[in-house]
Amino acid sequence: MLFHYQSQGEGVPLVILHGLFGSMSNWRSIASKFSNDFKVITLDLPNHGYSPAQDFFNYRTLAQDIAYFLIENNFSPAILLGHSFGGKIAMQCALDFPDQVSSLIVVDIAPRAYNSSHNFIFDALASLDLSHYSSRSEIDKVLSLKIMDVKVRQFLLMNLEKTKESYFWRINLFNLRNNYQEICAPIIGNHPYKGKSLFIKGEDSSYIASGDEQEIYCWFPYGAIYSIPNAGHWVHVDSPKLFLETILAFLK
Template identity: 40%
Template sequence: MKLNYKKTGSGPPLVILHGLFGSADNWFSIARELQEDFTLYLVDQRNHGDSPKSDEWNYQVMVEDLYELLGEIDEDKIFLMGHSMGGKTAMNFALTHPERVEKLIVADIAPRYYPVHHEQILQGLNSLNLAEIQSRKEADEKLAEFIPVAGIRQFLLKSLGRDSDGFIWKINLPVITENIEEVGQKLESDEQFFGETLFLAGANSDYIKDSDCEDIYSFFPNYQLIKVANAGHWLHAEQPKAVIEEIRKFLL
């Protein structure tokens, strides 16, 4: 699958993968601060952003998508970073194609299984009748009945686009809803990635627990874990300066 991506900056290649319900746009502000040091590729994973939609959606095909993208952009070896779902894609890619990854950064996700916990979000998104919605404000108000946190609604509504007929979802909402369990799947591999690996955890997030360290080590023996203070799961949005600093320290 030919993925959509944004390219900026100059220097060694750094590919960044967004999380569930996100897009390349989520990383623009980070990219602006890093573009003097790296050539950044901000990628829309399948069924997200402006990349194609597909009924097939799992980590195996997302790894294949990334491999195809590296051929397209003619980058042999990369720095690879992924957040949440993107972190799972990045981990799977590093285990499958270790020769293509110079260093790996995984943001607030561990290799373990995560039970489905997006029911309220999916219920809210699926409740919107886009044919009747007249404005983003109206969409936000209706979504608030299911999702009370304004920041989460703002994030989700970034995937609300328009075409000639009105509002559309850029995400493939039916396929994501049907296959949501795929997002939480644990890593299944007999391989290890021996390259340098940084796990960035939000100090206020429970996505990476101390009990995950043994599992992380089994796949990524050359890893370090850093907890970003005053940050939850969306650490790059909550503490961008700290995240940028850790990326620079690790990669440069």
């Protein structure tokens, strides 16, 4: 798998994996700050950004892709930091390829299966014929009829690009929807990950519930769970300063 990626800084490799419908550009500001202490690698996951499409995938194949990427580019062993969908890939990679992961940071996601809560987003994006619109504001206005949350729309519209003819989505909606049940599936390993790990949750988010703690510690016995106040699912956006401080304290 040939990932589109960027690196900055020097030192121990820190690889950042974005969430569903995201891209490496979502992490530009945080990556820049981490680069003062680490060699930071941000990448676009398959079917996102400028990385190639992937017809069929699950967490084990994605974890294998990441592990090979680390080895082939001399980034191994690396600190893996993953948010949401990227966090589940990071967890699977740590379980299946522990020698390639020096430590693990998971942001607002647990190893369990999740409900199919993104179908309304797939429906809304797929319903738009982008050739009919000449501006982002027009697309945002139409999208607002199905996606009320301004923050969610702004996040999704970051995937919008334009050619001379029309707009298009950089995410591969067909492949992501076709594999959506795999995205919602749980993480399953053969053995627990023995490296140190940090799970960060947004205090206002329900993605990591109190009932998830037992399973987290089962798979990641040397882990810690830290809740950041006044933050939702996008913890790094809602509370970037505390998010950064928490991770740097953990790594140092």
